[in-house]
Amino acid sequence: MPRPTLRTVCAHRYVTPLREGGSLPAIIEADDQGLYVLKFRGAGQGPKALIAELVCGELARVAGLAVPEIVLVELEAELARTEPDPEIQDLIRASAGLNLALDYLPGSVTFDPLADQPAADIASAIVWHDAFVTNVDRTPRNSNLLMWHRRLWLIDHGAALYFHHSWDGHLDRAASPFALVRDHVLLPFAAALPEADQRMREAITPQAIADIVALIPDAWLDEPEVFADHAAHRQAYADYLTRRLAASHVFVEEAIRARSQLR
Structure with missing residues (x-):
């Protein structure tokens, strides 16, 4: 079995927050034109939550369970400038750098x-x-x-x-x-x-x-x-x-x- 790999994309546009999540995940558009659910490293438990997302998701995948594609996401602090919500602005700035996202499943x-x-x-x-x-x-x-x-x-x-x-x-x-x-x-x-x-x-x-x-x-x-x-x-x-x-x-x-x- 080949070793697992992760793609890295760059966040291009902040689309909308998913406020049902306690750490304010968001739908973003990346530079590959795909939509993803972004998990911010500056939210909640910080990088530990991202590690758990990555490790547990990929363990499930290797066992044949269905998990949306996990990608690494480069997030620029400049993306905060276009957002009117101060809470979201702070979250984006605190999460500048490498984050994690899951492929968005439309209609799920x-x-x-x-x-x-x-x-x-x-x-x-x-x-x-x-x-x-x-x-x-x-x-x-x-x-x-x-x-x-x-x-x-x-x-x-x-x-x-x-x-x-x-x-x-x-x-x-x-x-x-x-x-x-x-x-x-x-x-x-x-x-x-x-x-x-x-x-x-x-x-x-x-x-x-x-x-x-x-x-x-x-x-x-x-x-x-x-x-x-x-x-x-x-x-x-x-x-x-x-x-x-x-x-x-x-x-x-x-x-x-x-x-x-x-x-």
């Missing part, structure tokens, strides 16, 4: 668990993925799932990988069960979790993890007080995810237990 609609009932294999794979990356943001209130061309698409992984907000003992936490899986919007449909565990472990190998972590730009690795260099910082992500992969039975058993308690 938010997943509705009452109207859209995914197959057990797809639901189980997504539940497995979110337990693996400790994604707390796939609940009925905010599923971060889109229906587009009759397929489920995964978006918005910025709240995942929450271990990287505190590196103390992060490898010990890699084998945690992720009890919050009980709130996963797709858990009622995830009737094939053991089978998903085998499939996902075959797709998300330690080498795939290393290749994806290698995509994290230097500009987002800003913790010199913790890591000697960028290579050590990336290696910490790879070590955590590899250890968590090896302990997948822990979070799979937790998901099975949580599903057995649904009523």
